[in-house]
Amino acid sequence: MTVLNAFIEYWYLTVILVVAIVLTVFVSVKAAKAAKKSRSKREKIIEQLRYENKTRAEFANPTAQQILSAEPEKLVDGIALNLQADLEKQADMVAAFENLSKPQKYIYALYYFITDSKEKLSEFFKKNGKPLTGTAKEAVESALGCKVYDLYVKQYQAFDSENEDVSLIQTEIDASDAAFAEVRAETDFYELAAAYIKTNYVYFTAECEECD
Numbered sequence: 050m051t052v053l054n055a056f057i058e059y060w061y062l063t064v065i066l067v068v069a070i071v072l073t074v075f076v077s078v079k080a081a082k083a084a085k086k087s088r089s090k091r092e093k094i095i096e097q098l099r100y101e102n103k104t105r106a107e108f109a110n111p112t113a114q115q116i117l118s119a120e121p122e123k124l125v126d127g128i129a130l131n132l133q134a135d136l137e138k139q140a141d142m143v144a145a146f147e148n149l150s151k152p153q154k155y156i157y158a159l160y161y162f163i164t165d166s167k168e169k170l171s172e173f174f175k176k177n178g179k180p181l182t183g184t185a186k187e188a189v190e191s192a193l194g195c196k197v198y199d200l201y202v203k204q205y206q207a208f209d210s211e212n213e214d215v216s217l218i219q220t221e222i223d224a225s226d227a228a229f230a231e232v233r234a235e236t237d238f239y240e241l242a243a244a245y246i247k248t249n250y251v252y253f254t255a256e257c258e259e260c261d
Contacts, residue, residue: 105130116250121243128246128253129160146180152249155188159242162189170200170229171222174208182208192245193238200229 108115108127116124132153139145146154162185166173174182186205190198203225207217246253 101126101130105134111254113250113254116253117247119243121237122239124246125156125160125163125239125242128156132157133160143180150252152245152252154184155191156242156246156253158185158188159192159238159245161185163238163242166229166233169226170204171208171226174204193236193241196232197229197236197238200225200232 104123104127108119108124108131111119111127119127132149136142136145136157146157149157158181161177161181162173165176173185177185182205186198186201189201204222207222
């Protein structure tokens with residue numbers, strides 16, 4: 050029996066073999082894409098950690114001149130990352146947070162607000178709770194302006210489980226997220242937060258222990 054005759058006679062085995070080959074190739078391609086995506090994601094995480102470590106070190110003991118001349122995003126990140134590092138050393142982070150000065154609380158809250166609301170405003174409220182969200186409300190009003198504040202308040206009330214007067218309605222949240230995306234696209238949050246730091250720079254220098 051020739052090979053050709055064998056394939057003809059046992060055609061179903063040939064079909065199975067072809068399907069197996071196709072599936073193997075498909076799975077291999079999928080695995081390769083998944084591996085590439087995983088590697089890319091891992092590289093981004095490593096790059097972010099390197100940035101955070103470098104920026105934290107750069108602003109560990111900032112001088113007034115360093116603060117006043119710093120690039121906005123790096124300034125906000127550097128100050129907030131050091132506040133976070135200090136809080137993590139405490140046995141009671143909530144109590145330690147409450148002991149921060151008001152400007153320190155505001156920048157810490159704004160950092161998480163800016164970071165966690167990159168995709169949607171509602172993501173910030175899904176990831177965080179009180180006292181951070183309450184402090185962020187005050188910080189947004191003080192530093193980011195009325196448009197951002199109005200949108201923040203709507204979702205703050207909607208996500209507040211203790212507020213029985215306002216319901217969390219998904220269509221309204223979606224509309225609020227869309228409106229927030231438009232405002233964020235035309236507003237430099239880092240620039241405004243950095244301006245707040247520079248106005249209150251004395252609270253973020255190495256001599257801040259003397260501030261109340």
